[in-house]
Amino acid sequence: xxxxxxxxxxxxxxxxxxxxxxxxxxxxxxxxxxxxxxxxxxxxxxxxxxxxxxxxxxxxxxxxxxxxxxxxxxxxxxxxxxxxxxxxxxxxxxxxxxxxxxxxxxxxxxxxxxxxxxxxxxxxxxxxxxxxxxxxxxxxxxxxxxxxxxxxxxxxxxxxxxxxxxxxxxxxxxxxxxxxxxxxxxxxxxxxxxxxxxxxxxxxxxxxxxxxxxxxxxxxxxxxxxxxxxxxxxxxxxxxxxxxxxxxxxxxxxxxxxxxxxxxxxxxxxxxxxxxxxxxxxxxxxxxxxxxxxxxxxxxxxxxxxxxxxxxxxxxxxxxxxxxxx
Amino acid sequence: xxxxxxxxxxxxxxxxxxxxxxxxxxxxxxxxxxxxxxxxxxxxxxxxxxxxxxxxxxxxxxxxxxxxxxxxxxxxxxxxxxxxxxxxxxxxxxxxxxxxxxxxxxxxxxxxxxxxxxxxxxxxxxxxxxxxxxxxxxxxxxxxxxxxxxxxxxxxxxxxxxxxxxxxxxxxxxxxxxxxxxxxxxxxxxxxxxxxxxxxxxxxxxxxxxxxxxxxxxxxxxxxxxxxxxxxxxxxxxxxxxxxxxxxxxxxxxxxxxxxxxxxxxxxxxxxxxxxxxxxxxxxxxxxxxxxxxxxxxxxxxxxxxxxxxxxxxxxxxxxxxxxxxxxxxxxxxxxxxxxxxxxxxxxxxxxxxxxxxxxxxxxxxxxxxxxxxxxxxxxxxxxxxxxxxx
Amino acid sequence: xxxxxxxxxxxxxxxxxxxxxxxxxxxxxxxxxxxxxxxxxxxxxxxxxxxxxxxxxxxxxxxxxxxxxxxxxxxxxxxxxxxxxxxxxxxxxxxxxxxxxxxxxxxxxxxxxxxxxxxxxxxxxxxxxxxxxxxxxxxxxxxxxxxxxxxxxxxxxxxxxxxxxxxxxxxxxxxxxxxxxxxxxxxxxxxxxxxxxxxxxxxxxxxxxxxxxxxxxxxxxxxxxxxxxxxxxxxxxxxxxxxxxxxxxxxxxxxxxxxxxxxxxxxxxxxxxxxxxx
Numbered sequence: 001x002x003x004x005x006x007x008x009x010x011x012x013x014x015x016x017x018x019x020x021x022x023x024x025x026x027x028x029x030x031x032x033x034x035x036x037x038x039x040x041x042x043x044x045x046x047x048x049x050x051x052x053x054x055x056x057x058x059x060x061x062x063x064x065x066x067x068x069x070x071x072x073x074x075x076x077x078x079x080x081x082x083x084x085x086x087x088x089x090x091x092x093x094x095x096x097x098x099x100x101x102x103x104x105x106x107x108x109x110x111x112x113x114x115x116x117x118x119x120x121x122x123x124x125x126x127x128x129x130x131x132x133x134x135x136x137x138x139x140x141x142x143x144x145x146x147x148x149x150x151x152x153x154x155x156x157x158x159x160x161x162x163x164x165x166x167x168x169x170x171x172x173x174x175x176x177x178x179x180x181x182x183x184x185x186x187x188x189x190x191x192x193x194x195x196x197x198x199x200x201x202x203x204x205x206x207x208x209x210x211x212x213x214x215x216x217x218x219x220x221x222x223x224x225x226x227x228x229x230x231x232x233x234x235x236x237x238x239x240x241x242x243x244x245x246x247x248x249x250x251x252x253x254x255x256x257x258x259x260x261x262x263x264x265x266x267x268x269x270x271x272x273x274x275x276x277x278x279x280x281x282x283x284x285x286x287x288x289x290x291x292x293x294x295x296x297x298x299x300x301x302x303x304x305x306x307x308x309x310x311x312x313x314x315x316x317x318x319x320x321x322x323x324x325x326x
Numbered sequence: 327x328x329x330x331x332x333x334x335x336x337x338x339x340x341x342x343x344x345x346x347x348x349x350x351x352x353x354x355x356x357x358x359x360x361x362x363x364x365x366x367x368x369x370x371x372x373x374x375x376x377x378x379x380x381x382x383x384x385x386x387x388x389x390x391x392x393x394x395x396x397x398x399x400x401x402x403x404x405x406x407x408x409x410x411x412x413x414x415x416x417x418x419x420x421x422x423x424x425x426x427x428x429x430x431x432x433x434x435x436x437x438x439x440x441x442x443x444x445x446x447x448x449x450x451x452x453x454x455x456x457x458x459x460x461x462x463x464x465x466x467x468x469x470x471x472x473x474x475x476x477x478x479x480x481x482x483x484x485x486x487x488x489x490x491x492x493x494x495x496x497x498x499x500x501x502x503x504x505x506x507x508x509x510x511x512x513x514x515x516x517x518x519x520x521x522x523x524x525x526x527x528x529x530x531x532x533x534x535x536x537x538x539x540x541x542x543x544x545x546x547x548x549x550x551x552x553x554x555x556x557x558x559x560x561x562x563x564x565x566x567x568x569x570x571x572x573x574x575x576x577x578x579x580x581x582x583x584x585x586x587x588x589x590x591x592x593x594x595x596x597x598x599x600x601x602x603x604x605x606x607x608x609x610x611x612x613x614x615x616x617x618x619x620x621x622x623x624x625x626x627x628x629x630x631x632x633x634x635x636x637x638x639x640x641x642x643x644x645x646x647x648x649x650x651x652x653x654x655x656x657x658x659x660x661x662x663x664x665x666x667x668x669x670x671x672x673x674x675x676x677x678x679x680x681x682x683x684x685x686x687x688x689x690x691x692x693x694x695x696x697x698x699x700x701x702x703x704x705x706x707x708x709x710x711x712x713x714x715x716x717x
Numbered sequence: 718x719x720x721x722x723x724x725x726x727x728x729x730x731x732x733x734x735x736x737x738x739x740x741x742x743x744x745x746x747x748x749x750x751x752x753x754x755x756x757x758x759x760x761x762x763x764x765x766x767x768x769x770x771x772x773x774x775x776x777x778x779x780x781x782x783x784x785x786x787x788x789x790x791x792x793x794x795x796x797x798x799x800x801x802x803x804x805x806x807x808x809x810x811x812x813x814x815x816x817x818x819x820x821x822x823x824x825x826x827x828x829x830x831x832x833x834x835x836x837x838x839x840x841x842x843x844x845x846x847x848x849x850x851x852x853x854x855x856x857x858x859x860x861x862x863x864x865x866x867x868x869x870x871x872x873x874x875x876x877x878x879x880x881x882x883x884x885x886x887x888x889x890x891x892x893x894x895x896x897x898x899x900x901x902x903x904x905x906x907x908x909x910x911x912x913x914x915x916x917x918x919x920x921x922x923x924x925x926x927x928x929x930x931x932x933x934x935x936x937x938x939x940x941x942x943x944x945x946x947x948x949x950x951x952x953x954x955x956x957x958x959x960x961x962x963x964x965x966x967x968x969x970x971x972x973x974x975x976x977x978x979x980x981x982x983x984x985x986x987x988x989x990x991x992x993x994x995x
Contacts, residue, residue, distance in 0.1 A: 002481045004449070004474035005488070008442065011472075015438075019417075027418050028899075036421050037886035041896035043768035048932035051801045052941050077947040081793050085800050108791040108947060113853045114817055114861035115789045119948065124851075331919050333809055339829035341866075341913025345809045348904040348917055408902020408922025415882040415901055426905050427881040515875065515979050516911035592995075669913050670995065672829065 053086035072141030129253040149193040158227025186233030190268040192225040233322035248316025275322025281314035338673030350685040352402040364504040365537010366392040374493040380563040386710035531575035536653035539646035593671025617652020621645035782952035782966040786989035790863035792847040794942035801941035806845030808833035812927035813867040822857040868914040868927035869983030876906035
């Protein structure tokens with residue numbers, strides 16, 4: 001064989017040998033350990049730390065919130081869905097409390113084709129006007145139950161008790177003569193039972209009503225409620241009210257979900273407002289705003305109302321006909 | 327300054343992650359260059375192995391062309407990789423189920439083969455220069471002789487034998503290298519436009535015609551540059567070669583399209599919308615019409631009429647240019663076209679061609695031109711024509 | 718047996734390194750690029766449990782269920798996933814996504830969109846936040862539903878098949894993982910996946926995809942998307958445990974997989990999807 005051929009073959013052989021050695025040398029240690037990949041990479045991938053910490057992590061400090069949340073219907077929505085990932089909290093700072101709840105809550109609850117019927121959904125434009133959701137809903141326990149009290153009273157017995165104890169202020173037909181005292185005719189019985197019970201127990205106080213209610217027995221409350229609820233509301237059209245009913249109507253959109261668009265509450269747990277006395281309504285709202293009357297829902301609603309808003313709202317509801325059913 | 331990524335506009339329904347077209351014009355250039363390598367090598371082996379004597383004037387040019395383009399084959403891939411520095415992983419741990427894994431070995435083997443064959447082919451010239459030249463260039467030739475100045479008839483007989491066997495080994499090497507490129511696309515079941523058993527063959531035959539066409543252009547250009555007469559017999563031989571292979575390539579490409587349409591599997595509506603809309607011009611007009619049918623008719627006419635002289639040179643060269651365009655468009659329509667049809671079969675995307683950037687138009691075009699520049703340089707060191715004149 | 722073979726291999730390699738190390742390194746001249754290789758670790762299999770001391774990957778066979786009838790399209794899973802896995806906050810890279818299919822009256826074909834649709838991005842206000850625009854609220858909708866999508870962790874993954882270097886592989890517990898330290902970034906796997914589950918991270922130069930939050934499930938947690946789903950549309954569990962949520966899901970429902978004709982044999986099982994879903 002000529003010299004040049006043996007030499008080129010030697011060069012090729014040397015190259016091949018170097019390549020083979022290099023292949024052995026540079027092949028990563030854990031390669032082929034389990035298969036055609038770097039065995040170490042599995043542990044490397046598994047070693048990454050989670051970013052979402054799960055609600056159990058939140059519980060260790062926010063146990064009270066956790067308890068409320070885990071007992072209610074939002075327990076399927078984990079803390080970090082709304083508050084962001086818990087990684088680095090609390091060391092690195094606070095987690096956000098969402099401010100635009102209308103945007104946040106509508107991610108799940110906006111009525112949208114494709115969402116299963118079981119999902120609670122609202123038409124955004126028709127619900128709660130422009131209010132933030134948390135005004136009415138507690139985000140950790142959002143369902144508004146409106147505990148409906150049981151009513152099983154005797155209306156006739158209620159009528160007697162009314163004539164004896166209540167008619168002086170609330171009127172013979174349960175249409176009050178004084179603008180500061182509420183009409184009772186046609187009011188939801190369940191609401192009346194609840195509110196009288198609150199006066200009786202002291203959960204709610206009023207100069208006059210506290211002492212009156214204290215003397216009422218539970219059956220008497222039931223009877224009264226049945227009596228008032230059975231009456232037809234035929235209050236005279238409201239006298240010229242102080243406020244601007246048209247402006248009140250716009251504001252009343254925020255109240256419509258519970259109290260009905262024209263003040264006829266769809267749920268018997270909540271009072272009808274249509275045709276109610278204007279001054280009484282204004283006083284009640286101011287009391288909610290000042291925290292004198294206690295109601296978790298109304299406190300939130302009234303917080304944002306100005307004096308003018310209150311007067312306008314009162315004027316609007318007072319001007320509504322109260323005979324209508326929701 | 328263009329953005330790191332450009333998102334592809336789309337119509338219809340595409341998967342969210344599809345809005346980035348991952349294989350760019352660099353991946354169009356890659357099979358194009360590989361095809362030119364395989365095609366040019368085919369010409370050289372037609373002479374070395376199959377004894378087509380009339381191709382002798384271009385045999386060494388073909389070898390050098392093949393080598394120059396082969397040196398640039400890995401570049402578009404390296405430019406494309408997210409981690410080019412890890413490219414050696416491909417050689418360290420080739421995953422044998424991957425059509426792409428063997429690329430490193432195939433390419434390395436083939437480059438070595440080309441270098442060795444070229445060395446054998448030019449050894450008499452190297453020895454001659456080593457004895458004649460002085461200085462740096464002389465040392466270069468002397469190093470290449472590997473210390474053996476033996477150009478005796480016995481030694482040359484050995485050389486010819488080696489060239490013959492290397493050429494034989496090179497044929498499956500070159501065609502395997504390119505057939506595998508077709509397999510890279512044809513073996514994927516994720517895209518109807520790619521998933522085809524004919525794909526490797528389509529790539530192979532289009533590669534051959536592109537390589538022969540390139541040699542026609544290079545040969546004519548080199549004769550003009552060197553002011554030497556064109557060997558018409560050789561040119562005619564090349565023209566016959568390209569003519570014959572165009573017919574096969576054209577039939578295969580047509581068959582492949584007919585297969586897709588006739589089978590009419592899921593997503594065919596979108597494919598039809600695509601080929602009659604955005605792909606109409608690049609596919610039917612450029613790839614099939616201007617690029618394949620026109621040169622086919624032109625070459626047929628010249629062969630039928632026995633055209634010769636200047637008309638033959640002009641006609642064949644123009645046809646070759648059209649073939650080069652057609653094959654480029656074929657690569658484009660496969661690589662880019664395939665990605666423009668969504669995997670959902672319900673939407674189309676548009677590839678946002680970048681001009682600058684490492685995978686842009688300019689760098690890709692440079693990759694096609696660079697081998698020609700290297701070829702120009704290498705023909706100074708190893709003149710493929712003077713060698714022919716040597717006794 | 719296999720262990721012995723590996724250690725024999727190791728010993729041989731160590732020997733080769735001693736005798737030829739310096740020469741080979743100089744000859745190849747790429748030692749700098751391969752620096753990480755130099756530090757070879759102890760065999761991981763030497764531990765009792767792998768890949769972590771508390772988790773044995775031979776004792777699990779993970780699977781995923783999607784109940785499309787429950788999905789409300791809130792996209793909390795998409796947001797959680799993006800944050801959990803540091804996915805770029807844009808409209809082009811997703812480990813998981815939600816598709817919406819809407820059939821309008823008189824139309825045979827579904828109108829399909831996903832959170833990355835410009836209309837939906839406009840509704841969310843940014844590419845880093847996700848919500849479905851209520852674009853069909855006034856249309857006459859005949860049928861509509863949402864379908865969550867993610868990596869199917871196929872039994873025969875085409876992405877693993879095509880990876881030239883072995884940077885992606887199927888772990889023993891069934892999850893298809895990507896070795897970001899080894900991936901060369903060729904994107905062949907992106908092309909091979911018929912589901913569009915893989916995407917390329919331009920910044921890191923490697924491919925990424927959903928890996929069922931492997932770092933979570935090996936610590937006994939749920940994948941992030943399952944964790945945050947408020948309606949239980951996503952189910953995850955171990956098929957080796959007959960009473961796991963996923964075993965019950967598969968046993969009690971008539972499940973189907975996406976694109977079964979590919980032969981990939983996905984491990985994400987769907988309930989309540991429709992012929993147009995693919």
